[in-house]
Amino acid sequence: MxxxxxxxxxxxxxxxxxxxxxTWSVATRGLRPSLGASFATARPRPQGRPQGDNVRIIKIPRLPLLMIGIxxxxxxxxxxxxxxxxxxxxxxxxxxxxxxxxxxxxxxxxxxxxxxxxxxxxxxxxxxxxxxxxxxxxxxxxxxxxxxxxxxxxxxxxxxxxxxxxxxxxxxENDPHATEKKPDQAVFDLxxxxxxxxxxxxxxxxxxxxxxxxxxxxxxxxxxxxxxxxxEHLLRISSKPVSTYGDTDQVLFDKEHMPAWLTHTELGAALEALGTFYQTRQKHSLAVHLYLRTLTLAGLKTCQSSVIMNNLSESFAAMGQFDDAKLWAQRGLEIAQNPNTGKANKDGDVCDEACGVLLFNMGMLFEQTNDKEKAMIFYEQARNHGRKYKLLDCIRQADRAIRRLQFEQTQPPSLPSA
Incomplete structure (x- = not known):
């Protein structure tokens, strides 16, 4: 994932x-009723009928008129x-x-x-x-x-x-009549x-x-x-000088030094975007570095952090570091399975999806390290999780993995070559 x-x-x-x-209405013409008026209307009296207590008064309830006025x-x-x-x-x-x-x-x-x-x-x-x-x-x-x-x-x-x-x-483009305009690449020099x-x-x-x-x-x-x-621009404006004496130009990133218009989530998005780019281009060591920095901004108790941990696990697995891959996948799984994680940030659907992927990936990691029994346990958990939360892709992937392991168990062991 x-x-x-x-x-x-x-x-x-x-x-x-x-x-x-x-929408035009009488309100635009100043015909709104006065909320402080007494809303009572007398019926017209027939000719020759005496005035007095027998006159029937129709009282319109205040609440409907108040609601109309509002x-x-x-x-x-x-x-x-x-x-x-x-x-x-x-x-x-x-x-x-x-x-x-x-x-x-x-x-x-x-x-x-x-x-x-x-x-x-x-x-x-x-x-x-x-x-x-x-x-x-x-x-x-x-x-x-x-x-x-x-x-x-x-x-x-x-x-x-x-x-x-x-x-x-x-x-x-400030001068539309300019004969010579700067090339698009000039923006990188600004x-x-x-x-x-x-x-x-x-x-x-x-x-x-x-x-x-x-x-x-x-x-x-x-x-x-x-x-x-x-x-680089976001990191530069979020950094402070290493020395307060001005004897060096070196700066150090400090999340407390970020400008008011930039949030941790926004900077984390930029870090993760580049990390994901490197991961899909098989530059896993670069991706790991960026994911770790993203994690420091996302915190360790959010559904998004479980997604980042899954990405870390995938990168470590791609580099053959299966122990580290299992460690990050397990940490992500613990966060995603905690019911309070999704409630805190109201992103429980992210936790649900991450949990299904992490369960499946744990099965993959154990299968790659030849622990088929544990792999089967995690695949079955992934399938059950997918059924519970209607994650169709999770169900299909887990079903395929379970059938593959079951098929391998029915095959006779291969004889060692002479």
């Missing part, structure tokens, strides 16, 4: 809010939020295209229409004189559009859009610390996304460059 932190660096990039449908008030607030939302700041043609793009991006809608309207909105925004070239509204369209393309597996287009967003953020914190966050998030895309498209050198460049 090679899992990843949820990628908050990119998810926290400011995105365009979804629009609310326009409803009108909430409606007025919602309408105000809608009319003043960020999307209203766009020029009308761009705003209309964005509304359609966001509408069709919703589950169950036509996502292809969403990409079409995002493209239209981006083209209009690039042509508009009202949009700042490096401003959040313009780059926000690019980020949202690029993320959607990536989710659809349209990697070349996603790479193009996200690279354009990065160029705008760092100022490479000092990101000179940018505002939120811009740094967006740049790093996009770099991580570009690394993911390059990895998916088998451009390993490019993926490694994006991952290392963004991670």
């Amino acid at each position: 090679t899992s990843r932190f949820t990628r908050p660096l990119f998810n926290n990039i400011q995105r365009l809010p979804r629009t609310r449908p326009t 409803g009108f008030a909430c409606l007025g607030v919602g309408l105000y939020e809608y009319l003043t939302s960020d999307i209203q700041k766009y020029p009308p043609p761009i705003r209309q295209a964005l509304r359609k793009a966001l509408y069709y991006q919703q589950p169950g809608k036509d996502v292809n229409l969403s990409t079409r309207y995002f493209k239209e909105a981006l083209e209009l925004a690039l042509q508009s004189d009202e949009m700042e070239r490096d401003g959040a509204p313009l780059t926000g369209i690019m980020i949202q559009y690029g993320a959607l393309l990536e989710s659809l597996g349209r990697y070349p287009e996603a790479r193009q859009v996200l690279t354009l967003a990065l160029r705008h953020l760092v100022g490479f 000092d990101l610390a000179s940018f505002p914190p939120q811009t740094q966050r967006k740049i790093v998030g996009i770099a991580q996304k570009l690394g993911d895309i390059a990895q998916e498209t088998k451009h390993d050198a490019e993926a490694e460059k994006w991952y290392t460049w963004s991670l």
